[in-house]
Amino acid sequence: MIKRRIVAKRKNFHWQPSVHSIGGKPARHSLRPPATARHERAGRQALAGGTKIKSKQILGSINLSFVVVFFIILSGIIYMYSINNSAVKGYKIRQEEKEISGLKKSNEQLRIKEAELKSLYHIEEISKKLNMTELNNISYIDETSPVALR
């Protein structure tokens, strides 16, 4: 039984679980370098030539998707905010309408109360209680006389 362990090289600390060969043959996949190592190799190749273009492409694709996601999230937030805002405003309008209605009602009641108090039936009744007498004779003062002018 061969016991083989792939250890980390240089900066690539990549841990692979222990692989045990069956019947003396090593497992096939254990011979392939780890994915991280492949990526590093590709990165080194990129550094050797055409580095600028590649990096730009990568940056561009990141930005585009980022912007799209950003705008989706942003518009979602704005939508939620506006919905919430209009719901709150609708509630406030409802409250204001209720308040207006209440004030109108109380104004109406006061107006009716005022009319009842101003009623001549009421005034006559009160005047009797106050022992007021009816005016029978009216004396008109001549406005041309000195008395009326003073």
Add this chain to the structure above:
Amino acid sequence: MLRKHLNNRDFHSPIEHWRIYILVFFIILAAAVIFIRLYSLQVVAHNKYLSLAQNQHEIFQELVPERGEIFLKDGKSTYPLAVNQDLQMAYAVPREVEEPEKIALMIASILDIDEGLLKEKFSDENDLFEIIKHKLTDEEISKVKELDLPGIYMMPEKFRYYPAGGLAAHIVGFVGSDGEKYTGRYGIESYWEEELHGKAGSLNQERDTGGRWISITDRDLQPAQDGIDLVLTISYPIQYEVEKILRETVEKHGADDGTIIVMEPATGKILALANYPSFNPNNYSDVEDMSVFLNPAVSFTYECGSVFKPVTMAAGIDDGKIEPDSTYVDTGSVHEAGYTITNSEGKTYGQQTMTKVLEESINTGVIHVEKLIGNRKFADYVKRFGFGNRSGIELPAESAGNTKNLKELRKDIQFFTAAFGQGVAVTPIQLINSYAVIANGGKLMKPQIIDKIIHPDGTEEEIRPQEIRRVISEEAARKVREMLRSVVVNGHGKRADVPGYLVGGKTGTAQVAKVNEKGYEEGVTIGSFAGFAPTDDPQFAILVKIYNPKDVQWAESTAAPAFSKVMKFLLEYYKIKPTEEY
């Protein structure tokens, strides 16, 4: 063996497949039933279920317009005669009421209702709605709320309220139920129903599971259009005083009823219109005799008697046939077509002037004038004064009166009696308007009761006085005014006078025609006095009518004193300076 059996099965007759056939039949039947049911639900009852579904997630509400209010004039401001009031109604959902007997007892003591009646209302467990009491007071509302009883609720309801109670009841009418909805009944409330009611609107909006409307969804709103407000020409203090004087007069003489109308002759505006007995529009259901709702000032017709004589005299003067000092000889009676017409109390006056004819109210004198004018022309004058046609006042159930007798020109007797107010039926509003013609220099105005319309947007529309026609010349009107002043000074109208002022007018004591037969009721009279002041520049025209006074016979003892009281109040209220010594 098996083959044989199979072969036997293959050749079974159709009758032997009955199970399959029955199964197929039932499948087809079930399919047909389902199809019919679906058709019924989705096609036939489409609208019903659509509206049910809409009701579950939509609010459809009819927006009721605010009914317009009615105001009286009160100096420079107004006084509310008819307003809208929000009140609470208590109702029960009997199926939710636990311990009905106990709750009935509690509610009965708070709302002052019969306990047994409440028990009966709460007894039906399947009942969903029972009205307990309308128009709850603030105290009742707070007490019911405090108890918080299961199945007992309150809801707002609008009512028409008349703060002045029975004041001007015949003018305003009331709002009552016609079985389906509340509408204006009688008076201004009825005549202006459409304009006062306004136009209903609607609101259609989605709602959430809790039944609350969702503010962020679209809503279909058709706003209601409120009714117009009306400001009447009726003056509150004058109406109040006139009603008081009328009530006192009717009660004093034990009369059946009475009417007083006060008019501004120059404009035709009605300043007061009172009838007694009256009613309180807040409690209209308490009235037992429905006829009390009718407004006799515009719907009652009667043969007014001698109070009509100035009309005949005005026609004679305008036609140039007589002058106030023209003379004729009274023989005490006139014979025509087998009838004998005599003067009141059978008196004979000999040679008299036309002024004296009015002062003494001589029947033969006005017959003399009518003869001079001629039947055709007399009938035309009567019509031009406004008799036989509705005056056009904006109140319901106005009568046109009855002047049919003046259509048969050959029947002199009918024209003779019409000359002193018998044989023609007039309404109080027509009569006061004819006096207003004399007071207003000969011009007939349309009686006006609406002074101003206030539209829901706040714009105000003044109603201008409307001249109908010139009836007599200004000069003829002036002469008749002077003659009527003489009636008050020297004739039967002395008790109508107001010291210090030039008051003119004429009494009239009319007999009451029998219903459905010829002749007049024995011992039943209608006393009227119509006149104006000051006669040199009339500001007010007044008619007082007292029906069937029991203690006195003549109008000079019933209507004339009431006229004087009303006129005195008006002259003082408007601060019109006395022109005569007193």
